[in-house]
Amino acid sequence: MDNCIFCKIAAGEIPSRKAYEDDRVLAFYDLEPQAPTHILVIPKQHIAWANDITPENSADIAHIFEVIPQIAKDLGFTDYRIINNCGDQAGQSVKHLHFHVLSGRDFTWPPG
Numbered sequence: 001m002d003n004c005i006f007c008k009i010a011a012g013e014i015p016s017r018k019a020y021e022d023d024r025v026l027a028f029y030d031l032e033p034q035a036p037t038h039i040l041v042i043p044k045q046h047i048a049w050a051n052d053i054t055p056e057n058s059a060d061i062a063h064i065f066e067v068i069p070q071i072a073k074d075l076g077f078t079d080y081r082i083i084n085n086c087g088d089q090a091g092q093s094v095k096h097l098h099f100h101v102l103s104g105r106d107f108t109w110p111p112g
């Protein structure tokens with residue numbers, strides 16, 4: 001999608017530090033890490049937010065949740081937090097669906 005920064009990262013038009021890539025999914029390190037390890041996992045196809053997950057595109061989202069444990073295994077961690085911010089009030093700043101994977105420190109619950 002035009003003017004979507006994560007589409008441009010997925011297309012290689014904007015550089016990123018990749019953690020994992022296949023034909024449907026890209027994982028790359030967040031520019032402003034909130035934990036010792038902070039990776040963003042995105043579907044390569046443009047899905048704006050979690051509200052746009054449908055039976056037609058949900059296989060890619062399921063695939064993301066297969067990829068995340070593989071990334072954790074490859075990077076050598078077992079404990080992590082997965083976050084999706086859906087919408088402005090939840091803190092979604094980039095309107096391309098992404099899952100934050102954070103690891104390497106303690107996390108509080110409930111979140112702020």
Ligand code: AMP
Binds near residue numbers: 029040085
């Ligand atoms: P959210 O606020 O949930 O939409 O998360 C967007 C995340 O994208 C933030 O944690 C940003 O630091 C991160 N981010 C924005 N632009 C880039 C970029 N070019 N490369 C890596 N991470 C980015």
